[in-house]
Amino acid sequence: MNINCEIFTFNPVEENCCIFWDVNTLDAAIVDCGARTEAEFKKVEQCIDLRGLHLRMVLQTHTHFDHIYGLPRLYEKYGIGPSCHADDLPIYQAAQQMASAFALPIQGNLPPVAEFLNDGQELKLGSIPIRVIHTPGHTPGGICFYLPESKQLFCGDTLFHESVGRTDLPGGDSQTLLESISSRLFKLPYETRVLPGHGDVTTIGWEASNNPYVYNIDFDD
Numbered sequence: 001m002n003i004n005c006e007i008f009t010f011n012p013v014e015e016n017c018c019i020f021w022d023v024n025t026l027d028a029a030i031v032d033c034g035a036r037t038e039a040e041f042k043k044v045e046q047c048i049d050l051r052g053l054h055l056r057m058v059l060q061t062h063t064h065f066d067h068i069y070g071l072p073r074l075y076e077k078y079g080i081g082p083s084c085h086a087d088d089l090p091i092y093q094a095a096q097q098m099a100s101a102f103a104l105p106i107q108g109n110l111p112p113v114a115e116f117l118n119d120g121q122e123l124k125l126g127s128i129p130i131r132v133i134h135t136p137g138h139t140p141g142g143i144c145f146y147l148p149e150s151k152q153l154f155c156g157d158t159l160f161h162e163s164v165g166r167t168d169l170p171g172g173d174s175q176t177l178l179e180s181i182s183s184r185l186f187k188l189p190y191e192t193r194v195l196p197g198h199g200d201v202t203t204i205g206w207e208a209s210n211n212p213y214v215y216n217i218d219f220d221d
Helices: 038-049 071-078 086-093 095-101 174-183 204-210
Strands: 003-010 013-020 027-031 054-059 122-125 129-135 143-145 152-156 193-196
Touching: 013 038, 013 086, 013 122, 013 193, 027 038, 027 071, 027 122, 054 122, 054 174, 086 095
Parallel strands: 027 054, 152 193
Antiparallel strands: 003 013, 013 027, 122 129, 129 143, 143 152
């Protein structure tokens, strides 16, 4: 397999930040950089710099504050802004205010969005294809990144191990979230490895059979 991946758990909300790369070209992407402290960001730097990786993409499954703490530092050091769905732009613009309301302020200015990503869009990292899947519900612009060759899914806060993302924050909608999971994610191969924004790694097959929030839910056509 031509891909490697590391997962870090950062900040008081215990957010999972993932860095994956093409082992041949060393082109790398970071998903949801929630590194908040100097020590946490050092782990990001070490993963990238000591391996000689070339950071090409800063990908956001969504733009809640706990998933974007590291963006000012990434932009300062590597000159790359985040790529996200356009429907999450209002949440991104309000992230500083929301973080302060939770007494967990973001240090520094958030960088401009590098690219707005669309459902079905195909990205390429070295030789690694990446498919964008729009999964609204946790946020309006929530997206997942599916790597078909290695059958890995970076799903942010859409789907968790035997749970789902919260929908009580602005822009959240529980019915939309469950429909996104059932109609979009549960169509992926059951062996797909799911790397969520919080908690343990799981698989599509396990969640389709055991997740109490979406198991055996019927939706109207």
